[in-house]
Amino acid sequence: MKTYKQAPVIGSRRVDESAEGSRAKVYFTRVIDAAHLISLYARINDAIYGKVAIKLHTGEKHGPNILPRDMVAAFQKQVKDSTIVETNTLYQGDRHTTAMHRDTLQVNGWTFCPVDIMDEEGTIELPVRGGKHFKTVSMGSHIVNYDSMIVLTHFKGHAMGGFGGSMKNLAIGCADGRIGKSQVHGVDVNNQPEDWNAWPGKELLMENMAESAKATIDLFGKHIVYLNVLRRMSVDCDCVGLIAAEPTIPDIGILASTDLLAIDQASVDLVYQTASNQDLVKRIESRHGLHQLQAMKELKMGNPQYELIEVE
Template identity: 75%
Template sequence: TIPNSVIVETNTLYEGDRFTTAGHREALKVNGWDFCPVDIMDEHGYVNLPVDNAFHLKEVAMGKNIVNYDSMLVLTHFKGHAMGGFGGSMKNIAIGCASGQEGKRQVHGVSGEPPADWNAWPAKEVLMENMADSAKAVIDHFGKRITYINVLRNMSVDCDCAGIHAAKPTIKNIGILASTDLLAIDQASVDLVYGQTADNHDLVERIETRHGLRQLSAMAEHHMGNTQYELIEVK
């Protein structure tokens, strides 16, 4: 229902259904994401966006067409992640806007052909800080014209990267969050997961073993939002 809306994506670094633009478009069609125009932003290359006061990345290669847009609605299925611990709005734009090859290599801290075993890739604090750098480039580009929705339902410890091998969801559906504050929405999402003490063990363990909470502190150090928030329930 958003007028003149366009779904934006970038191709993946790993081989799979979204590795090429043609395959990516077919995957979008199969999953019902072809109800409006779709822009694979790195189909024709990338553009470097600067990162102010970066932890590691002074600029990040984003899908070239990101500069064609002046606003963005970030729709995220909040869940666990094999390397990031969890995937919220920050991870979504940090990885999701980076170009499939150049940008995603930068964020993951790998060059050339990535090792087949992702366990050999840089991780923990370095990955979280790289993601914060990349996400900061995105939010600085859009300024106040970016909004976030985190869907906390059917949450598994794995993300889409795992495909059909992803672990089954183990935590109950919590709800849907919306905010104009990137740090606040991811902080609130994590807090809500930690509050589900009856069934959150797997996801909390995934977050903590990957040092995922560094995502939040890195965003705070980058002044990318607020750790304090108010939950307003809408019925």
């Protein structure tokens, strides 16, 4: 097992390794399979108890890059009383309504355990402590039915966010499909521009996402953990399905942490130090995606300083 104070590159900046203060632990393996996913989870799961939500991006129909179903199935079987959770989408794709979403889950093979579409029966407002854009954010109402949450994320690019890590998985993934996702995207729920290019983006979107995610992490407190799987990292999100661009960066591995900011920071760092990263880095920077990390830091959503602990 190897331990690093920090990955060499921190997005587009460098960090003083002699800096004082605590460091979060981020566990890392280069091997992407069920056994290593389960092994990393075992290092961070002390506070997971009761009814457990596994927040997963289940993807549009036949998406080429979504997490392997057999790997997720093997993992889910190790988590007692666990349920995959999702919400409907704001855009009119394969998961826009609950009925369409259920059909897509069948097509994509998410049939090995219960899947709770959390906004199927309505919404609930969760408070955003310290938010400058929101006092509350609208979430799928079922979110309060769970004692703990595992955020299992396919880390990749994103058309508006630059990248989608654990924070984005929470921020957009737990917000309900109409009100909450409209809030996060900064558009009027009843008067949305038809052209997505006219929607707010860049710094405002990153800050909105951070505030939405904060509502969820505050709800679960210490009973939430994060797993980022860095494989098949297209510049496009799994929400675009079959038209996602083919990844040009090689697979990197799996990361695990109890710290939201640390795991997304470490994931970005590893992308920046990997060969053939130009397409993904361009997507991140052109959307001002690194501001996700700054927004989380300002909201005290985790520690930007971490130890990267490599597990074979």
